Amino acid sequence: MSKSRSSSRRIFLRSLSLAPAALLFVGGKSARAQDAAPACPVDTSDGLPGTLQYVDESETADQWCRNCHFWNADETGACGACEMMHRATPGSGHCMSWAPQEEEAAAH
Numbered sequence: 001m002s003k004s005r006s007s008s009r010r011i012f013l014r015s016l017s018l019a020p021a022a023l024l025f026v027g028g029k030s031a032r033a034q035d036a037a038p039a040c041p042v043d044t045s046d047g048l049p050g051t052l053q054y055v056d057e058s059e060t061a062d063q064w065c066r067n068c069h070f071w072n073a074d075e076t077g078a079c080g081a082c083e084m085m086h087r088a089t090p091g092s093g094h095c096m097s098w099a100p101q102e103e104e105a106a107a108h
């Protein structure tokens with residue numbers, strides 16, 4: 001076997017040994033990107049969500065967009081229209097303008 005052919009074979013074998021690691025990296029990055037992608041992205045371009053301290057995942061007990069007076073669910077129930085901010089928000093969201101729905105307010 002010639003010297004250059006042996007060298008090419010070594011390079012080829014080395015690239016094969018790195019291929020699984022490269023696939024894991026690409027696959028992992030792809031999976032993380034999917035995990036991070038919100039189902040209902042909120043338009044923050046005008047700054048109103050920030051002003052109202054809006055968050056995609058409510059940290060306030062029993063208060064979510066989905067049980068807010070200003071929220072109207074879409075067909076899926078995951079994404080809805082917020083009448084306060086005039087844009088789509090996920091049911092899991094929350095902001096400082098949260099108000100109970102009328103039937104919920106009447107119960108208290």
Ligand code: SF4
Pocket residue numbers: 054064065066068069070071081082083084085089093094095096097098099
């Ligand atoms: S006003 Fe209600 S529906 Fe709109 S973002 Fe705030 S909590 Fe969600």
